Amino acid sequence: MSEQAEAFDPARLPLPRLRDRRRALRRWLRPRWAYVLSHSPEPISDWVGNDRGTPIDRVAIEGFLDHHRGRVRGRALEVKDRKYTARFGAGSVTRSDVLDINRENPEANILDDLRSLATIPDGAYDCFILTQVLQYVDDLDAAIRSIRRVLAPGGSAIVTVPTLGKLDGQEDKVAGHYWRMTPDSARHLFSKHFENDGLEIHGWGNARLASAFLSGLCVEDLSPRTFATYDPVFTCGVLIRATRQPS
Numbered sequence: 001m002s003e004q005a006e007a008f009d010p011a012r013l014p015l016p017r018l019r020d021r022r023r024a025l026r027r028w029l030r031p032r033w034a035y036v037l038s039h040s041p042e043p044i045s046d047w048v049g050n051d052r053g054t055p056i057d058r059v060a061i062e063g064f065l066d067h068h069r070g071r072v073r074g075r076a077l078e079v080k081d082r083k084y085t086a087r088f089g090a091g092s093v094t095r096s097d098v099l100d101i102n103r104e105n106p107e108a109n110i111l112d113d114l115r116s117l118a119t120i121p122d123g124a125y126d127c128f129i130l131t132q133v134l135q136y137v138d139d140l141d142a143a144i145r146s147i148r149r150v151l152a153p154g155g156s157a158i159v160t161v162p163t164l165g166k167l168d169g170q171e172d173k174v175a176g177h178y179w180r181m182t183p184d185s186a187r188h189l190f191s192k193h194f195e196n197d198g199l200e201i202h203g204w205g206n207a208r209l210a211s212a213f214l215s216g217l218c219v220e221d222l223s224p225r226t227f228a229t230y231d232p233v234f235t236c237g238v239l240i241r242a243t244r245q246p247s
Contacts, residue, residue, distance in 0.1 A: 010204040013063035045216030053218035060204035064239040071156040074126030115142040128157040136174040151244040159240040198243035205236025
């Protein structure tokens, strides 16, 4: 597959504006300025801003997926649900499967462990979407090996991981919350299993975004200018495109 003409830039992302009256009311009843003046040690939102508007990390995650929507094609696998497969692969995906280790997830049609993916044959998928998943996996080397194995030659995994943020996952009955990644650690881990020519790795974030994200503020609480800079010293998350090169 040919690369897109314009390289991905984590400081040039389209900003979604959620038109939701209930969430707008929450922002009006508890505005950002009142929270800042309160000096509260608690976040303004326990749900990373999702109850106020658009979570900050979704700007980078969805911007990266949109940039690589051409890779969301053919036989696609996504963890937990098929939301992004449907959104970015409409008209290009011929088969959509959902993976989870949680047997109580009604959307999952493949119940398996990412560390082995024992029920999935080699080269089964052209695309594998894993957004904010690897922090819950204790054996990253085994997981990345499995990700590569189930990709067909030319297939891509689109992966996002946090560098900072709330330690969550309890609501999905995950066993633990183990890791935070930097662009350097992501490259170190993925280059063990993917050729360097098949790897694209970006950080996103800056000091103001880091503070806002940890505080539970949302996209709608912030100025668009806040998103217009990437400062690698204050990386908030990592975006990874890993393509299995043809033999």
